[in-house]
Amino acid sequence: xxxxxxxxxxxxxxxxxxxxxxxxxxxxxxxxxxxxxxxxxxxxxxxxxxxxxxxxxxxxxxxxxxxxxxxxxxxxxxxxxxxxxxxxxxxxxxxxxxxxxx
Numbered sequence: 001x002x003x004x005x006x007x008x009x010x011x012x013x014x015x016x017x018x019x020x021x022x023x024x025x026x027x028x029x030x031x032x033x034x035x036x037x038x039x040x041x042x043x044x045x046x047x048x049x050x051x052x053x054x055x056x057x058x059x060x061x062x063x064x065x066x067x068x069x070x071x072x073x074x075x076x077x078x079x080x081x082x083x084x085x086x087x088x089x090x091x092x093x094x095x096x097x098x099x100x101x102x
Contacts, residue, residue, distance in 0.1 A: 006066065009058040013051055014077060020044045021085040029092045 024040055027033050052059050063071055 006058050006062045009055045010062055010074060013048070013055075014074075014081075016051070017044075017048065017078060018081055021081055025085065025088060029096075033089065033092065 020040070024033065024036075027036060062074065
């Protein structure tokens with residue numbers, strides 16, 4: 001029952017989050033990725049916050065009432081998207097011989 005109330009919305013946020021990262025990775029690396037990083041970040045963070053508030057009751061259930069393991073797995077999945085995106089970005093910068101701290 002709990003999963004039926006939360007999974008569609010939670011999965012939609014995760015899918016949209018993945019799409020934002022795929023769209024960024026699809027930009028021409030040297031010309032647009034560095035130049036648009038701040039712009040894209042400024043767009044998608046408010047978008048994510050708005051999405052969560054638009055579905056506040058669902059996320060409240062997920063984060064406050066759900067099993068800790070389910071909540072942790074959800075955050076782990078979100079973090080994995082971010083971590084992979086960062087690794088990919090660092091690899092590109094290293095290819096251009098611009099060193100970043102990992």
